[in-house]
Amino acid sequence: MSKWFVCICCVCYFSVSYAQEFNLGIAAHLLSNNPSSLNPNTANTKIKAAGIRYVRMDALWRDVEINKGQLAIPEKWDEVINEQKKLGLEPILILAYGNKNYQNGDKPTDKDSIDAYVRYASYVVNHFKGRVKYYQIWNEWNGTAGATSVGSVRDYKILVKAAYPVIKKINPASVIITGEFSNGAFNKELGLTSEDFLRVFLSQDMVNYTDVIGIHPYVVYRTPPYNGYWAYLSQIKYASSLVKQSRGFSNKPLFITEIGWSTASSNKGVSEKSQSQFITNAICDAKKIGISAVIIYQIRDGLPNNSHPTEPGFGIYKYNWDEKPIISSLKSKGCW
Known part of the structure; x- marks a missing residue:
């Protein structure tokens, strides 16, 4: 029998309760093996200076298992996370995306690929036990992130049920975030399509397989x-x-794990002043309705990208680390 078939009664032992508090976070690509990526020490210092607690980062499967069956944590990851802990920051690791050794790098949906994903997740969690508390199972499964094909809620549930109990067995104190669908999950609410990914995911069979909804x-x-x-x-x-009305989920925290407005000079960009106003209002309104955390996308602007002209402008800092107006708002701690 596959290791990821686990009875519900087993995972009941891992039930966790949480105090409702509010925190801010930031998305930062600090674990990338790209030589042109952010300088982690500078980024961590800037994150701390902005009064932010959570740092959400990709812990890519492809970087841990380069050769099939051989797992190793890049040295850089330890350096980044150790520095964050010294600064009092709280890392959130995203366990994603595909790996070329399984299903041609697509989402893990067959037995061998799911087992391999669980091995990778287990390896990461075991390595960072005592240093990393928050983990996210995949990211935007309903989309094409990580150059993967669109995934179904059914297949995502299977992956979550495989990974969650194994992670909790290794580190019972871990907090596992699930959901994390793209904004397409809200299309039905806006009257655009009939798809309602979040409602389908929040079914009774998933109550014991999630700690936080993202x-x-x-x-x-x-x-x-x-x-x-x-x-x-x-x-x-x-x-x-929806979370409050879904039986078994009402006491689980809800995180906004990505939100932002771009200041890029594209037809979807806004002014730096408007970015600051939108993000500040987004934080305050989220807190007002009981959301427990808001994680802003992202720490710093990227270089201009003709293929994706809006993407480089989401930073709360400019590419040269000059502050945008939102930094002053974050430091003032307004409503939070």
Whole structure:
């Protein structure tokens, strides 16, 4: 029998309760093996200076298992996370995406690939036990992130049920975030399509396989009028109401694990002043309705990208690390 078939009664022992508190986080690609990536020491210092607690980072499967069956943590990861712990920052590791050794790098949906994913996740969790508390099982499964094909909620549930109990057995104190669908999960709420990924995911069979629900209520890439702030509000209110009304999930925290507005000079970009206003309002409104954390995308602007002109402008710092107006707002701690 595959290692990932685990009875529900087994995972009941891992039930965790949480105090409802509010924290800010930031997305930062600090574990990348790309030589042109962010300088981790500079980034961590800037994150701390902005008054942010959570640092959400990709812990890519492909970087841990380069050769099939041979797992190793890149030395850089230890350096980055050790520095974050010294600064009082809380890392969140995203356990994703595909690996070329399994299903041609696509999402793990067959037995061998799921088993391999669980081995990788287990290896990472065991390595960082005592240093990393928060883990996210995949990211935007319903989309094409990581150059993978669109995934179904059914297959995502299978992966979560495989990985969750194994992670909790290794580190019972871990907090596992699931959901994390792209903003397409809210299309039905906005009257755009019939898809309702989050509602389908929050079924009774998943109650014992998640600690935190994550959402990505972006509006930047939506077409007018659905790119307005009202659409952000509609999405987070829907998610909050759905979690509270879903039996077994009402006491589980809800995190916005990605949200942001780009200041790129594209047709979807906004001014730096507007970015600051949108993010500040987004944080305050999220806290007001009981969401437990808001993680902003992302720490620093990238270089211009003709293929994706809006993407480089999401930073709260400019590419040269000059502050955008949102930094002053974050430091003032407004409503939070």
